[in-house]
Amino acid sequence: MITTKDIRFSYGKGTSFQFPNIVASKGDSLLITGGSGKGKTTLLHILGGLLKPESGDVLIDETNLSSLSDRKLDHFRGKNIGLVLQQAYFVASLSVLENVVLASWLATGHQAAEKAKQLLEQLDLKDHLHKLPSQLSIGQQQRVSIARALINEPKLLLADEPTSSLDDENAYKVADMLSGLAKQFGTALVIVTHDQRLKDRFPNQITLS
Amino acid sequence: MITKIAWKNIWFKPLNTILSIILLTASVAIITLLILLQDQFEKKFNDNIDGIDMVLGAQGSPLQLILSSVYQVDAPTGNIDYAEAKQWMNHRFVETAIPLAFGDNYHGFRIVGTTPEYLTKYGAELSEGKVFEHNFDVVVGSAVAQKMNIKVGDKFFGSHGDSEEGEVHEDHAYIVTGIASHTGKVVDNLILCNIPSVWAMHDHEHEHNHDEEGTTEAHNHDDHNHDHHDHEATEEMHNDEGHAAAEEAHHHDDDHDHDHHAEEAHAHDHVDVPVSEEGKEITAVLLKFKSKMAIVTWPRLIPQNTKMQGALPAIEINRLFTLFGIGLDALQYLAYGIMLISGISIFIALFNTLKERKYEFALLRVNGASRLQLLMLVLIESLLLCVTGYIFGTIVGRLALSLISGSSESEFKISFNPLEFVWEKEGYLFLLTIFVGVLAAVIPAVKAYGLNISKTLANA
Numbered sequence: 001m002i003t004t005k006d007i008r009f010s011y012g013k014g015t016s017f018q019f020p021n022i023v024a025s026k027g028d029s030l031l032i033t034g035g036s037g038k039g040k041t042t043l044l045h046i047l048g049g050l051l052k053p054e055s056g057d058v059l060i061d062e063t064n065l066s067s068l069s070d071r072k073l074d075h076f077r078g079k080n081i082g083l084v085l086q087q088a089y090f091v092a093s094l095s096v097l098e099n100v101v102l103a104s105w106l107a108t109g110h111q112a113a114e115k116a117k118q119l120l121e122q123l124d125l126k127d128h129l130h131k132l133p134s135q136l137s138i139g140q141q142q143r144v145s146i147a148r149a150l151i152n153e154p155k156l157l158l159a160d161e162p163t164s165s166l167d168d169e170n171a172y173k174v175a176d177m178l179s180g181l182a183k184q185f186g187t188a189l190v191i192v193t194h195d196q197r198l199k200d201r202f203p204n205q206i207t208l209s
Numbered sequence: 210m211i212t213k214i215a216w217k218n219i220w221f222k223p224l225n226t227i228l229s230i231i232l233l234t235a236s237v238a239i240i241t242l243l244i245l246l247q248d249q250f251e252k253k254f255n256d257n258i259d260g261i262d263m264v265l266g267a268q269g270s271p272l273q274l275i276l277s278s279v280y281q282v283d284a285p286t287g288n289i290d291y292a293e294a295k296q297w298m299n300h301r302f303v304e305t306a307i308p309l310a311f312g313d314n315y316h317g318f319r320i321v322g323t324t325p326e327y328l329t330k331y332g333a334e335l336s337e338g339k340v341f342e343h344n345f346d347v348v349v350g351s352a353v354a355q356k357m358n359i360k361v362g363d364k365f366f367g368s369h370g371d372s373e374e375g376e377v378h379e380d381h382a383y384i385v386t387g388i389a390s391h392t393g394k395v396v397d398n399l400i401l402c403n404i405p406s407v408w409a410m411h412d413h414e415h416e417h418n419h420d421e422e423g424t425t426e427a428h429n430h431d432d433h434n435h436d437h438h439d440h441e442a443t444e445e446m447h448n449d450e451g452h453a454a455a456e457e458a459h460h461h462d463d464d465h466d467h468d469h470h471a472e473e474a475h476a477h478d479h480v481d482v483p484v485s486e487e488g489k490e491i492t493a494v495l496l497k498f499k500s501k502m503a504i505v506t507w508p509r510l511i512p513q514n515t516k517m518q519g520a521l522p523a524i525e526i527n528r529l530f531t532l533f534g535i536g537l538d539a540l541q542y543l544a545y546g547i548m549l550i551s552g553i554s555i556f557i558a559l560f561n562t563l564k565e566r567k568y569e570f571a572l573l574r575v576n577g578a579s580r581l582q583l584l585m586l587v588l589i590e591s592l593l594l595c596v597t598g599y600i601f602g603t604i605v606g607r608l609a610l611s612l613i614s615g616s617s618e619s620e621f622k623i624s625f626n627p628l629e630f631v632w633e634k635e636g637y638l639f640l641l642t643i644f645v646g647v648l649a650a651v652i653p654a655v656k657a658y659g660l661n662i663s664k665t666l667a668n669a
Binding site: 041042045048050051070071074075077078079083085089090091092093094098102103105106107111148160 | 220566571572574578580662666
C-alpha cells in the first residue's frame with residue numbers, strides 16, 4: 001500500500017515538478033506514463049526513497065519516508081521496496097543466485113538461499129543459478145533483477161522502464177511476471193514507462209503532464 | 210558477507226589483483242628478509258664476541274684479525290710469538306686468555322689448537338666423550354659431527370691450511386675423543402685440539418716435507434694474508450733454523466702445487482711427545498679483562514711495544530655493521546619504494562573500477578546497503594590485497610633467507626633460521642602494509658560513500 005500527498009520536486013531553478021497523488025493498494029498495479037522530461041524517473045526515485053521530495057509525503061503502509069534518517073531509510077528501502085530498473089545491474093563478481101541472496105542479506109541480515117532458488121526457478125532461471133549475470137541474456141538479466149526485487153517480499157515494487165530494452169515476447173513475459181508476482185506477494189506495483197505495450201496491458205494508469 | 214563480496218571482487222579482476230599482490234609480496238619479502246638478516250646477523254655476531262674484550266694477534270687489519278680468530282671466516286693476519294703473547298696473557302688485568310693456533314682443516318672445517326676454556330667460553334658442553342687431553346685428540350663441533358658423520362673414536366687426517374684441497378698430513382691422524390653440544394655459535398663448525406697438537410703436526414712435517422716448506426716461507430713474509438702457510442713458515446724459522454736457505458730457495462712454486470711427500474706416512478703410536486714451547490707460535494689470543502682500563506690503553510700499548518696488535522671486537526664489528534648498513538639501507542629504501550608503488554597500483558585499480566562499479570554500488574544501496582557498508586567494501590578489498598601480499602611476502606622472505614642460509618653456511622659457516630620471528634619489527638611492517646592499504650583505499654572508499662544513488666541510476 002502506497003499513498004503520496006502533494007509531492008513537489010525541483011532540479012535547481014529550471015525544472016520543477018508537481019506530481020499528482022498516487023494510491024496503490026496491496027496486489028494492485030499502477031502504470032505511470034508520460035513523455036520524456038515529465039519527471040517519471042524522478043517520481044520513481046522519490047517513491048523509492050532515493051530522492052527526498054521538496055515537500056509532500058510518501059507513505060508506505062504507515063511509514064512516512066521523510067521521517068526516516070538516512071541509515072533507517074537504507075534499511076527500510078532494502079526491506080520494503082523492490083526496484084527493477086530499465087537496465088539490470090549486478091555485483092558482477094557474484095553469481096545470479098548470490099546476487100539475489102545478497103539482497104536478502106543486506107535487508108534482513110539473513111541469507112535466504114532456498115527462497116532465492118525457488119524464486120529464480122519460478123522465473124524460469126533454474127539452469128542459470130550459478131552463472132555470472134554477464135553470461136545471461138538481457139531478458140534473463142531482467143528476470144533476475146525481478147527476483148532480486150522480490151526476495152524480501154517488499155510492500156512496494158517499483159519498475160522503471162522494465163521492458164524498454166526487451167523484445168515483444170520478453171516484454172509481455174516480464175509484464176505478466178511483474179503483475180503475477182505482485183499479486184502473489186501482496187505487493188503494490190508501480191511501473192514507470194512510456195512503453196505502449198505496457199499501456200495496453202495495465203488498465204490502471206496515471207499520465208504525467 | 211561484505212568480506213566475501215570483497216574477496217570475489219578482487220578476484221574478478223585477477224590481473225590487477227595479481228599485480229598488486231606481487232608488488233606487495235616483493236616489498237614485504239625484501240623487508241622481512243632484511244629484518245631477519247640484520248637481526249640474526251647481529252645476534253650471531255654479538256653472541257660470538259660475548260666475553261671477548263680484545264683479540265691479540267699479528268699486526269694487520271684489525272677487522273681481519275677479528276673475523277679470522279673470532280668468527281673463523283677470514284684468513285689470519287699472521288702468527289705471534291707464544292712467549293711474547295704469554296707476557297700479556299698473564300698480565301694482572303687479564304681475567305681469561307684463550308690462545309688459538311690455526312693449522313689445518315678437515316673437509317673445510319678448521320682444526321683449531323686451543324685450551325678447553327674455549328669450549329666453556331662458548332657454552333659448549335660435551336654431548337659425547339671427553340675433552341682433548343693428549344696431542345691429536347680432538348673435540349668436534351656439533352655441526353661438523355653431524356655433517357661429516359663423525360663419532361667418538363673416529364680417526365681422520367687433516368689437510369693443511371684453510372682449504373679443503375690443502376696437502377693432507379697423512380702421518381698423524383687426529384682421534385676424536387669428544388663431540389661438543391650444539392651452541393649456535395662458531396664452535397659448532399670447528400674441530401678443537403690442544404695447541405701442542407698443532408705444533409707437533411707441523412714439526413713433524415718438517416722432517417719429511419722440508420723442501421716444500423721453504424717455498425712458503427719466502428712467499429709468506431711479504432704477504433700476510435696467506436695464512437695457508439703462515440704458521441708453518443714462521444714456525445719453521447724457529448724450528449729449522451739450521452737449514453740452509455739456499456736449499457729451500459730452489460723449490461719455489463708459488464701456486465702451491467705441492468708434490469706429495471706424504472706417501473712416506475709413518476705409523477705413529479700416540480704417545481705424547483713433549484713439544485717444547487720454546488720459540489713456538491700461535492695465531493691469536495682471545496682476552497677477557499678484569500680491568501676495563503686495558504680496553505682503553507692496550508690497543509695503543511701493544512703495537513708500541515711489540516709486533517702484535519690488540520683489536521677490540523665490539524668496535525670492529527660495529528665498523529663492519531656500518532659498512533653493511535649502507536647496503537642494507539639502500540635495499541630497504543628500494544623495498545619501501547616498491548611498497549609505495551604497490552600502494553599506487555592498488556589505488557589505481559580501485560579507482561579505475563570505481564567508474565564501472567558505481568552502478569553496482571548504487572544497486573547495493575537500493576538493496577538496503579548503508580553508505581558505511583560501501584566504504585567498508587572498498588576498504589576491505591584493499592586490505593585483503595595487503596594482507597595477502599603480507600602473508601606471501603613473509604613466506605617468500607623466509608624462503609629467500611633459507612636459500613641465503615644454505616649458501617652462507619657452506620661459505621661462511623653462518624646459518625640463519627628462517628622460522629624465527631622478529632615480532633616487533635615484523636609487526637611494524639604489518640601495520641605499515643595495512644596503512645598503505647588504507648591509504649590507497651581512502652579516496653575510492655570516500656567516493657563510494659558519497660555516491661548519489663538517484664543521479665547514478667537516472668543517468669544510466
